[in-house]
Amino acid sequence: MNEIEKIKDALKSSNAEKIVAFVRKESEPREVLKVLSPNEVDKISFSPLSLNNPAKLLMQINGKVAVVAKGCDSMAIRQLIKEGKLKRENLFIVGISCKGVVDYRKLAKFVNLSEVNDVELNGNDLVLKLKNGEKRIPFLEVVDENCLYCGHPTPVIYDVLIGEPREGKRDFSDIEQFERLSREERWNYWISQFERCIRCHACRSVCPLCYCEECMVDPSNLAVSPMSTPEEKASYPRILGKTVNARDNTIYHLLRVLHHAGRCVGCGECERACPMELPLRMLERKLEKVVVEIFGYDLNEDIPFFSKLDIVGD
């Protein structure tokens, strides 16, 4: 029985009211997330092009949900449970031991995507079934770079596990290498990156942990009510405007990332979503390194990082 059949069987056994799973997009080889009813289970698909993290989608569904989750997806689900945003008893998690996903933009350089019918991982090669024939690409050349540093390829929480468990690793070698640059070099690097940002806020919007209804980068509307005077409305708190330049964009990204301290699960959705290809994972990984090395916190602990800081403070 192949992987997809196993996933379908597991989903069928779940008795969930809704299914959150990957479905092949029309006209492109990648999968997208859909919310399905149990009788639509045969629509589902799964491949190294099942890129996205379903955790955020779960928060908007009531009742019992079955979900297909890779290692990092399960990390996000566990974190949301930890933070009281999801209930474990409402979830049926079909965990998939993940070998890494493809960087879709890299893949597009190797092949005309509209020619690709199917994609599968075979040993160290990504096998593309084309309209005419087959093409093999070494997986390492098209793998999402983020997956090379994956700490949890095997789901950390699941009801059914598909595939053999795989070892993760903790590797900050890339960050250490960057830290060796001078302060000026690092600053110039980041400014040249942030300069490009168009502030579409996709990195925030796709992040499974960015669930606040009101975000500090938006003009806060807490202060505005029907009774607010024009002066109050004109001077409501605002940390950042919508102006786009290297300076404001830097504030945006640093503020955004700091809210993920001890929380970021490393799924890479932020970087994947960025239309300007900013190296956003590098920021998150630096933060993760600080959390591990300076605060001695491990994401696998039951207590959230910020709560732990409170206890230490008392």
Place this chain on the structure above:
Amino acid sequence: MIYEGEFLKDAISKLLADGYRVFAPSRVGDFHVFREISSAEEADFNYILPRNSAKVAVFPQNEILIEYGDWIERVPMEEKRIAIVGVRACDAKAIKLLDKHFLEGFVDPYYKSRREKLLTIAIACNNALINCFCQSLGINPRKPEADVVVSEIDGRVFVSADTEIGKSFLQGFNLRNENEEELEIKKRFESEELKMREIRVDVEKLKKSFDSPYWKEVAINCKSCGVCTYLCPTCFCFDIYDEGEKRGVRIRTWDSCQFPLHTLESSSHNPRAEKWQRLRNRFYDKFYYTLRKGNYYCVGCGRCIDFCPAGIDIVNAISEVR
């Protein structure tokens, strides 16, 4: 007419020498963005579609409307001429659509100050991307609407101008007339359709489907980010606010109808509080509301499909409306 050499690069050098502000595709890592350049070397034409659209040249993401102190101290207006070099048929068409929005009826003086001094140099498409669908919206990717059009066919560079400003710009170049064979080649090139996706728009159906649960289904995975609107060549929504209490600037910035705060009223009421309402609004704005201006406001560039982090696809969403 035929040009021997790299027309686009030579055009940029001439434009810069003539004092134009030049916007052209420039390489960033593995992709291209339209941005202002200061030398021909910064431009790179090895691309099909830049990540962002050419609208940045006429409708910048931020602009200062007034500088104020005790009173209005300065109203900055564009003084230089602007050129967009290397624009594709979709983005060129989009500028015509922005013109309708900003110049018909209420005239936006800031937009006008840039637009009336604009020169567009377009490049015909040899290939389509996976999510291109301009042909089904009546655009010929091989015959862009611009002041100057460049087509590179089998190693020959064809250059033509349809407007006065385009014709007078070309006078500075050493061009020769096409021979009959070349005329035939160009004609064939322009009439050949590219293989690309097709959108089926049924306005009557759209009208009837406004309250359909379909939109909730389409939007279920929408993240309410601004990728689709910010990359869109025809999206024109903006926000205006002041920075600085006693002294400061009044700024106009792009805004996105996908952001919940876009429609939040000061009464606290939000007419489009739910993300499916906002996504539906964008689709209707492209294919129904804007018909009062006489056009669909979608040019089929496919950027919103390529870069939607949730994989929402305007071609499927509109074609399958129910």
